[in-house]
Amino acid sequence: MGKLLSEEVKERKSGAVARIYQWVDERLGLSEVIELAKKKEVPEHRHSFWYYWGGITLFLFLVMCVTGVLLLVYYRPGDEAYESVRQITYDIKFGWLIRSTHSWAANLMIGAAFVHMFSAFFMRAYRKPREFTWWSGLVLLILAMVFGFSGYLLPMDELAYFATKVGLSIPAVIPVLGPWVADIIRGGPEITGFTVSRFFALHVVILPALFIPILIFHLILVQKHGMSVPDGEAKDVRTIPFFPNFAMRDLAIWLITLNVLALLAALFPWKLGAPADPLKPAPMDIHPEWYFMSSFQMLKIFGQLFPGAVGEFLGLAVFTLGLVLWFLIPFFDPKTEGGLRARATMYFGLFVLGVLVITTIWGYWALPSTK
Amino acid sequence: MSNQSETMGRIGGDEKGPESGDLMDRRGFITAVVGVVGACYAAAIGYPVYRYLASPVEEAMAAGAVKEVTLPKEAMDLPQNSALMFKFGTRPALLIRHEDGTYTAMSAICTHLGCTVTYEPDQKRVFCPCHSGVYDAVSGKNVAGPPPHPLERYEVEIRDGQIIVRRS
Structure with missing residues (x-):
């Protein structure tokens, strides 16, 4: 009797759920999306592992959005910036964890985006018809790095202060417009509460307003063109359904990412240094975040080779040239069969990767505190 | 699968x-x-x-969650038929000195919708400007308007030349 009753309740429930689903479906067309997801196939081959890095980057971006909104609850830009971050870190319950998660997620996100970019590069996923996916991805990575740069100053501790001071002196070497641009970004000749307010507006309003539409564009293109299959795997490639097979694997990898992030954030909480003091000398081991370390070190090398502003200007010119070439790769290597240009592109990619890795390691090795 | x-x-x-x-x-x-x-x-x-x-x-x-507040010495100089706002913990409270020299202390948060009330010396009443709620200045009882409950009364004690207000 009890069993019959419970079955009856279950049936009624499922009937109610079905009716609600139908009501929503008639208005939003959910069934069409589900049908589309059922038909969608993802190629599977020995390089499939690299397909997950875009998803990891997206997941970390979502974590950053959530933790960023939570930090906004207590963060106060301007002259109170340091005090508010001190409160978040030491006074507010679990504030240290939210801040640490935000900072770690930022670093992991940029790391994942780099892996995603280089894997797309070496699998030649920039070729027709995915040129716009490549370009939008590069713009997203650049914006993510600007996110990182602007977020780095917000606690206004001494390392953030001096790293931003150094970072903003780079555009100042651009002839004619450089010093004016740097002053406008800083809100004056020095880094003050005005700079923090500007960077805050950039970090929480302007950059998300640019980033999110480009991200949506990027994701739509990924859906439209599907996953790119590398040359060597193109023949008789096996596919798996996107839903549930690929989606479940993606979810599992998100879960692993979440666990790694939680461990890092809890075991290695992000530090807060002493408050910024313009009258104090810069700390000995002043350095930018790791993703700017390569350019930091290259500027140092150029500075030693060509003393004065010439070195910095040349360094900046080389970065700009490298970035332009990186953008133009789809035009240089448009063919799908391996040839001279394909090989040259591969060597160029390996060269760029090598330079980035070596100068980053060199940068850390050259820090006074590591000697 | x-x-x-x-x-x-x-x-x-x-x-x-x-x-x-x-x-x-x-x-x-x-x-x-x-x-x-x-x-x-x-x-x-x-x-x-x-x-x-x-x-x-x-x-x-x-x-x-404080149980007792010691008011600054200046509170003793409060003129008759006037009131002083002070913080009882984190919330506003009202110390009224009546014409006969006695003191009354009560919460200054209207029991209707939480506005801060005021003492009106000319009418000798506690008044909430938000919805014209009226309370008795001695007992804190809600006497007119929408407030559903009296204001919370506190005990007043004068010790060593200072006024101490505590939760009853």
């Missing part, structure tokens, strides 16, 4: 058998495990986020 799941689903017992409703098959077990693990993750994320957001509330509750 689905065929495999169906085959695996039968391992736990014959689905058509008489006991199929009671025995948990493999699919049911996995669903339950995923549900429990999901709930653990939700709790592990939700708890710190809740404590983070509730942090100032907890602090205010702790600060508001």
